Amino acid sequence: MTITDIAFGGEGVARVEDFVVFVPFTLVGETVEVELTEVKKHYARGRPRRVLTAAPDRVTPACAHFTRCGGCQYQHMAYATQLRVKQKQVADLFARVGGFNPAVVQPVIPCPQPYGYRNRIMVRSQWNKPEQRLNLGFMRWDCGLVEDVLECKIAEPGLNEQLRYVRAHPPPKGGLKVVLRLPPKDWIVPPDSFFQNNFFLLPRLVATVREALQAGGMRHLVDLYCGVGFFGLETADAVESFVGVEYDRMAIQAARQNAAARGVTNGEFIAGRVEEVLPGVLAQFPGDATAVLLDPPRKGVARANLEQLRALRPRQVIYVSCHPATMARDLNILCADGVFELMRVTPLDMFPQTQHIECVAALRRAGPAAAAAGGVKQDLPTPHPFDQPCNANDN
Numbered sequence: 001m002t003i004t005d006i007a008f009g010g011e012g013v014a015r016v017e018d019f020v021v022f023v024p025f026t027l028v029g030e031t032v033e034v035e036l037t038e039v040k041k042h043y044a045r046g047r048p049r050r051v052l053t054a055a056p057d058r059v060t061p062a063c064a065h066f067t068r069c070g071g072c073q074y075q076h077m078a079y080a081t082q083l084r085v086k087q088k089q090v091a092d093l094f095a096r097v098g099g100f101n102p103a104v105v106q107p108v109i110p111c112p113q114p115y116g117y118r119n120r121i122m123v124r125s126q127w128n129k130p131e132q133r134l135n136l137g138f139m140r141w142d143c144g145l146v147e148d149v150l151e152c153k154i155a156e157p158g159l160n161e162q163l164r165y166v167r168a169h170p171p172p173k174g175g176l177k178v179v180l181r182l183p184p185k186d187w188i189v190p191p192d193s194f195f196q197n198n199f200f201l202l203p204r205l206v207a208t209v210r211e212a213l214q215a216g217g218m219r220h221l222v223d224l225y226c227g228v229g230f231f232g233l234e235t236a237d238a239v240e241s242f243v244g245v246e247y248d249r250m251a252i253q254a255a256r257q258n259a260a261a262r263g264v265t266n267g268e269f270i271a272g273r274v275e276e277v278l279p280g281v282l283a284q285f286p287g288d289a290t291a292v293l294l295d296p297p298r299k300g301v302a303r304a305n306l307e308q309l310r311a312l313r314p315r316q317v318i319y320v321s322c323h324p325a326t327m328a329r330d331l332n333i334l335c336a337d338g339v340f341e342l343m344r345v346t347p348l349d350m351f352p353q354t355q356h357i358e359c360v361a362a363l364r365r366a367g368p369a370a371a372a373a374g375g376v377k378q379d380l381p382t383p384h385p386f387d388q389p390c391n392a393n394d395n
Contacts, residue, residue: 003030008089008325010073010355011045023048024141025067025076027055037142047142057081062115063153070141072154072353083108083349086357090324090347098328098342100335105345109208113200114352118155119182120197123166127174134170136163154353158182187228188258193251194227198350205358206234208346209293209318212362213238216316218291222281224274224305225296229255231320232267232293239291242267243284245277274305282312287365291316300326306333313339317363322350324359331361341366 001014003026012026014034020043023034031053034046051058061067061075074082091102111117126135126146137149150167151160162180171178179191189195196202209231213221219240223232226244228251236242244267246252252271259267270277282290292314294301300323309317310333317340321327324347334340340363350358 001032001034003028003032006085006089008093008355019043021046024073026051027058027077027081029053029055030058063151065137065147065149068140068142069137069147069149070139071152073141073355075153075353079110079114079352082352083110086347086349090345090357090359093324094328094331094345097325098332098335100328100331100342104342105347108347108349108357109201109204111198111201111349111352115153116156117198117200117352118152118159119184119199120195121152121155121159121163121180123149123163123178123180125171125174125176125178134174136167136170155180156182186261187230188254188261189228190248190250190254193248193254195230196350201348201350205320205348205350205360206231208348208360209320210235210238212316212318212360213291215362216291216364217289218316219289220285220291222278222285222290222292222314224278224292224294226255226269227251227295229258229267229269231295232269233258233262233264236262236264236267240266241285243281244269245274245281246271247273275302275308278305278308279312282314287313288315290314291318293318293320294330295320298323298326300330303333306330310334310336310339313365315365319361319363320358321361322356322358324357327359327361331363334363335366338366340364 001021003012003014005013006028007013007022011022011024014021014023022045023032026032026048030051032048033050033052035049036044036046038045057078058076059078063075066072066075087105087108091105094100094105095102123136124139124146128135135146135148137147140147159180159182166178183189184195213235221232221239221242223242223244226232226246229244232242232244244255249271252269255269292309317334319327331342335342343362343364346360348358
């Protein structure tokens with residue numbers, strides 16, 4: 001088969017007339033011998049048995065576990081090609097799922113360190129009955145077994161030191177998970193609270209959010225799903241005041257401590273559900289000078305919360321997400337009937353060698369002309385099954 005595209009999720013796409021076959025670890029233009037492993041009515045999946053004609057951008061993977069471990073999908077792909085592939089995938093998703101002009105998607109901002117960047121991994125244990133030993137590592141991409149991993153090439157060196165310690169002092173049995181984490185410098189983060197897992201590209205992520213705020217001339221920020229207060233505190237000097245909202249009370253406590261440690265006094269943090277807190281918070285600020293920042297979990301923003309934003313109509317919305325498909329879906333709802341207008345989407349490669357990509361979208365409240373222009377689908381399509389990326393290593 002000849003690979004003609006790379007689907008969101010990392011699999012190569014081949015076709016036999018109108019029948020689609022998804023083949024992982026392949027590149028556009030390659031001819032591969034494929035063994036089918038799953039056949040459905042309209043598509044099939046397979047594994048590459050041999051690469052008959054290799055693409056010029058194929059490279060030697062750095063990790064010995066690649067093609068078995070489910071954590072990485074792109075180590076066989078030159079890094080510049082990874083960036084082009086991800087930009088196209090995001091643009092295609094925004095066109096198909098969100099109904100947006102793909103031109104709003106900017107080129108991907110690269111990571112300065114494509115390997116050794118992750119500051120958090122989750123290691124799983126599983127009893128290997130045939131070999132009578134405990135496997136420690138990550139879920140395989142093709143089955144429910146754990147790949148025994150000696151070293152993770154995308155993890156920071158400090159995490160690999162922790163991994164070696166866990167292997168020398170393994171869990172007492174299979175079925176357990178061990179989270180290995182390097183704490184961010186000068187931040188208080190409770191064990192179960194979220195923090196971005198790539199310190200190397202984090203400054204560019206903050207800069208992208210800051211640029212959106214400043215371009216909109218916003219004086220106030222409402223930071224929803226704020227976690228330990230990262231975005232609010234990092235952009236506090238760009239606004240007159242801000243409010244962070246988070247349901248996790250331990251994270252809110254940490255956010256207040258992080259603010260005190262930095263001497264930030266122009267913001268506050270509120271523990272509560274977004275739908276309960278949002279109307280009262282937005283009422284404190286003039287709508288024409290207020291931005292709402294959304295940094296939700298992978299599943300996206302609840303429809304009720306999106307409808308609240310449509311009704312309250314702040315001047316600007318900035319949406320940060322590691323799942324472009326749910327992001328495009330949510331932005332379609334926000335932009336329906338011309339309520340908001342999508343200005344740009346900036347992808348950042350927070351997850352090199354993997355299918356995952358972080359995006360920052362900037363929206364502004366639209367006027368009557370935008371509403372008349374339309375350009376946004378009102379009936380959301382059913383997400384394509386391959387718009388939902390796997391999460392084998394909890395990216």
